Amino acid sequence: MGKIIINRERCKACAFCASVCPKKLIFFSQEVNSQGFYPVEIRTEDECTGCALCAETCPDVAIEVWR
Amino acid sequence: MGKIIINRERCKACAFCASVCPKKLIFFSQEVNSQGFYPVEIRTEDECTGCALCAETCPDVAIEVWR
Amino acid sequence: MYHEIIMSGVGGQGIMVIGSLLAQAAFMENLNVTYTPIYGVEKRGGHADCTVVISSEEIGSPIVDSPQSCIIMSRPSLGKYGPRVKPGGFLLLNSSFVDPLEVRRKDLDILSVPALEIAQTLGNDRLSNMVIIGAFVEKTRVVSLDTLAAALSQIFEEHYHHLLPANAAAISKGAEYARNSFHQ
Amino acid sequence: MYHEIIMSGVGGQGIMVIGSLLAQAAFMENLNVTYTPIYGVEKRGGHADCTVVISSEEIGSPIVDSPQSCIIMSRPSLGKYGPRVKPGGFLLLNSSFVDPLEVRRKDLDILSVPALEIAQTLGNDRLSNMVIIGAFVEKTRVVSLDTLAAALSQIFEEHYHHLLPANAAAISKGAEYARNSFHQ
Amino acid sequence: MKQVFKRPRSLKDVSFHFCPGCHHGTIHRLVAEAIDYYDLRERTIGVAGVGCSVFVYEYFDIDVAEAPHGRAPAVATGLKRALPDRIVFTYQGDGDLASIGMSEIVHTANRGENLTVIFVNNTVYGMTGGQMAPTTLLGQPTTTSPYGRDFLQNGYPIRMAEMIATLEGTSFCARVALNTPANLMKAKKTVRRAFEMQMNNMGFSFVELLASCPTNWGMNPLKANERVEKELIPYFPLGTFKERKGTDHQ
Amino acid sequence: MKQVFKRPRSLKDVSFHFCPGCHHGTIHRLVAEAIDYYDLRERTIGVAGVGCSVFVYEYFDIDVAEAPHGRAPAVATGLKRALPDRIVFTYQGDGDLASIGMSEIVHTANRGENLTVIFVNNTVYGMTGGQMAPTTLLGQPTTTSPYGRDFLQNGYPIRMAEMIATLEGTSFCARVALNTPANLMKAKKTVRRAFEMQMNNMGFSFVELLASCPTNWGMNPLKANERVEKELIPYFPLGTFKERKGTDHQ
Amino acid sequence: MEKRLFLRGNHALAIGAIKAGCRFYFGYPITPQNDIPEFFSKQMVKVEGCFIQAESEVASINMILGASAAGARAMTSSSSPGLSLMQEGLSYLAGSELPAVVVNINRSGPGLGGISASQGDYFQATRGGGHGDYRTLVLAPSSVQEMHDLTLLAFDLADKYRNPVIILADAVLGQIQETMVDRPYQPLELPPKDWILAGASGRDPRLIKSLYLKEGEMERHNWKLFEKYQRMKREDVRHENYLEEEAELIIVSFGTAARVAKSAIRLARAEGLKVGLFRPITLFPFPEKALFDLSQRVKRFLTIEMNTGQMVEDVKLSVARDADVHFYGHAPGSPPAPEELLNALKKVY
Amino acid sequence: MEKRLFLRGNHALAIGAIKAGCRFYFGYPITPQNDIPEFFSKQMVKVEGCFIQAESEVASINMILGASAAGARAMTSSSSPGLSLMQEGLSYLAGSELPAVVVNINRSGPGLGGISASQGDYFQATRGGGHGDYRTLVLAPSSVQEMHDLTLLAFDLADKYRNPVIILADAVLGQIQETMVDRPYQPLELPPKDWILAGASGRDPRLIKSLYLKEGEMERHNWKLFEKYQRMKREDVRHENYLEEEAELIIVSFGTAARVAKSAIRLARAEGLKVGLFRPITLFPFPEKALFDLSQRVKRFLTIEMNTGQMVEDVKLSVARDADVHFYGHAPGSPPAPEELLNALKKVY
């Protein structure tokens, strides 16, 4: 039972979070942000365990996690 | 059968040579040199073996040795 | 002949490439030319501006405050340089990123080119900059379009030469768009 | 009152000690005084010179080219400073190391003191410098002999204070020698 | 639900200027987390080296001094000596610390100054556009070693942590990486430990963090992480090279 | 009778300005003997550091360049790169090499420059009058550590040979002493070996010589030699720390 | 044999160095001059030269000292903070009378400052920012062509005088691209290098040093250096005049500022204002005499610099007593535009 | 409370520093100023201060930067080559607006030079030998008394302006012993140090930096610094006049040279020559106005320096248009004697 919030304006689309999420919940959005990147989004919140691996790997501190 | 020549003007009376001579042949002279030191002299050449220890230890390269 | 151009956008849009392309073309036409890049500190996302001065005389300042022409590729660029274009000057907007309605000045010759969309018709987003410079040269004639295309091979390194035709095509498309469009 | 003194010899002769002793004494007599040491590069054997200027007025230059008095403790020093003493000035020679006959000038007041020999009578070679300064002060009276002796305790560090009497004695011996000698 | 991960208090709420996937961001966060963990924010002073991390002061919500290139350890020494009860750390790149600043880092470590050094080794000069660093690997091309680093010309990549560990004055010295969650967790503990050493007056603590510079390596961020694993870690082994025990560095 | 000991050809026939019993004289002779041994006089260039040995050029009968304090390794690098077939050595004191010149010596070693460094460690700044050196022993009083070197204040004596030996670029690295005839003979061979390495293009060679400074130690020359034995050698162990084999440093 | 090229200033300079026979480049990265070391790192292998990325600017300048002592043409380049770190080395080079070329692509200071163009290092370059009574020749290019040509000259003058030569340019001159005519190199006639170290083979040992301890030596050495600087003033002063005839106001300006000034002067002339330009090319030796001569005719001068007032001192020291010298400073940050300078000159016209 | 002491200049200075509350000394040995670090190494423990023998002059100046950022009164001292190595740090101190006291016991240069007294670092000190458009206050003592008094002042001025202050003395002033009157320290009224780093407790974080990248920032910062230097010129210029009334020739000279000049002037007066002295005590800001005023009356000036001509530029820039400025240089090596200067002044009298 977890929840994450991705700050899409901070995201630089490095894909670290997507690569480490054990549930493979994170993917790229189709819309560019103000920095010119295609930020990530979470596919479905239901499956998120709140393990926070995504947040830990995010170099831009763009993810917050609840559990 | 050895022979040494001490350059008395170069000698600074550090006593290294005297301290290493196995025959204890080297001692201080009573007369000051132009640098203001009492240079060493060899007591008797007869006993000198020409081992060159004195010369090797002399920091001022003031001794030459023949054998 | 004396023409000062400022080109401005954000890093990654290829501003520097078209700036040096134009300068190279002017050089090939035996004109005097200075090309001055202005980088931001950040690697990406920062401003990327350049100035090109083309002249048949010796060029004094390579630095230009109020250019005759301006190529604007991003909104912040418009804010920065829009007000500085000389009265009666020429403003070329990449309307894929900048809304022409934001331009308030009435004393300019303005051309809006939806460069991204045009580039996409060529199958490559990254050709937007070539579309723009094609349009610019078509309108200003500071150099000939042929020289501009010929200059491509000078500024691309050997191992990118397979990309020359696509770039030349984008230049043509841009020129074509400019020819067919009415200025505001 | 204005008196410039240069003292010169080789390292190890205690030139700096008697220079600062004289300066200290002048200071204690509320005179203006500058003491300027001049060291050579080498640790030993190099020149060791110092200049003392004593005055009842503000002192200008602490550097002196032609002093009124000179104390010479070695042959090279004589060569260097002998010619520079002001005409009519005073030259004090440590005749244990410098032969008075080497002095060619006729316009000076010269006193030769066999300082080493005198010091040896006190049982300590190293007191030569004190013999010299005693003789100097006796002749010039730039300060009083009492102050000079009193200054000793100021320039020796505490743990050398057992040496004060011997040094004071050497000063007296020097003064005595000077009193009893005729100038050339 | 409880918030289990949030932006550390010691980081200002602004976005980094770093390139996508650059580990400088991660390292900033780890340092801020350590500061928060021990509640040091109000008594910590950072010293910024010159490199991509020169803007430390834009991101950390703490007092910061900017040092000339390579001299952060000397600046930090002055600060810490003047304020022995504050926490002082330097944040330096490999050009800053291992090239121009070699003398300062060695002597500061050797003096056993009670401060913490955060050393970001990304095998390249990031800020100035990808020149060779003292830590650039053999064969690695950079803008000033265009044919790849060649030891006859440019010498060998320096292993700073090992070298600093040999100095008597060093109390804590470790190397960590950030390319995988596991390495990251170790890094987090190590950074924390370094600050703890300082809090306990244990003397000089040094953490070398192997970092990626996707931009100047010419790789995407994930590939850059792979390079850390495949090329950097084998040459720069991870681990704690020195850890003085006791409560004081005497 | 045959002359078995004479002044080496590469030393000019003048007297040293060094104090009585100072090992700088001995070291000058050893270096000159090595140069003579391999007949290198006409193709050797010395680089003088700043310290009591700054007058190297007054004594060696060879070409000499004077470097700014601490920078001899950089100057030597420039010389050797320009004249790869000449023999280049630096002669540096412990203040020169281990304090102000730390960065240059580490990087020159690390680049594996094919030159030789003669490092005279007398645990003190001789020329400037006896200040603390990076190699001053704990407890040793100097004019700037009047109460004895204290590690909390001044850090620890640095063991340069050990540190230089850890660098990949170093090909030969040894420490010798001169206080006894036996040590002297070893020193002679070691200095010779260092030059031999360079002749064979083996790369960077470094010899640390423990030396006495009777004047600033406040001892007579014989006592100073004893101090080398009793205090220096225990902290700075003698030996060859690194010796690359083969004919070329590749 | 002439070739027209279109290239950036930093590259023009580096090409010039190689043409002048420079085979030893030692330097440390710093914006905005990284093109130079990067160029050499690629090209030196091709000409069998040597490129080392030194560990610092301190090491760079001392590697130069070594290579120069060996008789090689050697150079380094850097930008402002790096030059500060070279001051000890520069003083040693001057004191040891060694030739060397040192490039400063001046950025904004003091401190870390910024990477944009500046002329804030004028004093440092012309007054010897290092210790002691020495001077370096200082050449101030104003175009890509001069970045190249003055580099050739710099190596010649360094050898002629056995003295370091500083090329003082800035971020604009380093980065702009323009046309350059690539002509063959015509070296000056130079004295033989009979002082270089190479091993005392068949000759007495030689010595490169700046230590002078014996009585009187230091004084003599200082006066000898002084004489050399006087000779520079006699033989190697360069400047450019532009529209100075019948001018009523002369702008004195160098480098990038002088170029912008030229545009401003054109604008002024278009408005009927009689303005001309005096552009020092050698900043040391400063073209005192030429400026003095000009000031016999024209009485009003405006010094324009990209700093808060440095060269203006040399201008004041040069002009006739009855001439007026004004100053307009554009503080470092970004270069001035012609219109800004036009306004400034109108104020004193 | 006054006490007469007899001591050497270097010690008078160090005692002054401790009296001024300086508790952080970082420095590296170099002749002829080793008395200073040696003194502090003994005394700092007694006042619970901190003495570090830094690994180099580069480290020294940066340790100062750190201690100063923490609000402490901090100083370093060195001699000429060491000052060259501090130029980057000085530029950073000025750019970051940090107070610090830096002592230069000037020896002979360039390069390794010699250990005797010199005034060859005048340009370096007054023109900012580091990069960028900055200045340091420069105080030039001329006696042991001033070695002490100006040190007290230096710390106050450094804090007043948040700027480094250089004390430019020389080997003679450092080594001579003379009388000094030890008076209680009367600090200036100083602004609160509301910028120091100590941890962001109960306030916003603070920042010490010299990096200015945002548009316009660098320009503004440079003009702000410029304004500060102008304020120095208004508020903190110092000089001494000596026998200048009714003089027909004024000698302009500072430090040791000025003292020797005083003796020369006495000799001249004894011969009936009307000679006076103008002695700048602040070299930057230079006492332009006072000198200008004097030059309204007296028309002949002789600048005497222990170098081949540096301060003479400031003299020429200061005097009235119709005044004549001559120069006599005694090149570094050993100081001039009064007789030598007497001859020199007779030539222009």
Ligand SMILES: Cc1ncc(C[n+]2csc(CCOP(=O)(O)OP(=O)(O)O)c2C)c(N)n1
């Ligand atoms: C004295 C000086 N020399 C050079 C520079 C230019 N410079 C700024 S950052 C830098 C190197 C940055 O590399 P690194 O320390 O590895 O940091 P990174 O950007 O890789 O994190 C250099 C050379 C400078 N600012 N000052």
Ligand SMILES: Cc1ncc(C[n+]2csc(CCOP(=O)(O)OP(=O)(O)O)c2C)c(N)n1
């Ligand atoms: C930049 C600079 N700083 C300081 C000095 C002063 N200095 C000359 S020699 C020396 C240290 C000498 O000590 P060391 O290197 O150990 O040589 P030694 O005399 O003991 O053989 C110092 C500090 C200098 N010449 N240049």
Ligand code: SF4
């Ligand atoms: S918290 Fe864990 S499960 Fe949820 S998105 Fe992040 S990595 Fe995936």
Ligand code: SF4
């Ligand atoms: S790790 Fe952070 S920056 Fe990278 S893609 Fe995920 S949210 Fe975006």
Ligand code: SF4
């Ligand atoms: S050669 Fe040997 S025996 Fe002869 S004096 Fe010397 S040490 Fe003694």
Ligand code: SF4
């Ligand atoms: S070793 Fe040399 S200097 Fe020492 S006493 Fe013997 S001869 Fe004299």
Ligand code: SF4
């Ligand atoms: S250049 Fe490299 S180190 Fe700098 S921000 Fe970009 S990725 Fe990070």
Ligand code: SF4
């Ligand atoms: S001071 Fe020491 S190192 Fe220098 S010559 Fe004398 S004994 Fe040797």
Ligand SMILES: [Mg+2]
């Ligand atoms: Mg890096």
Ligand SMILES: [Mg+2]
């Ligand atoms: Mg030593």
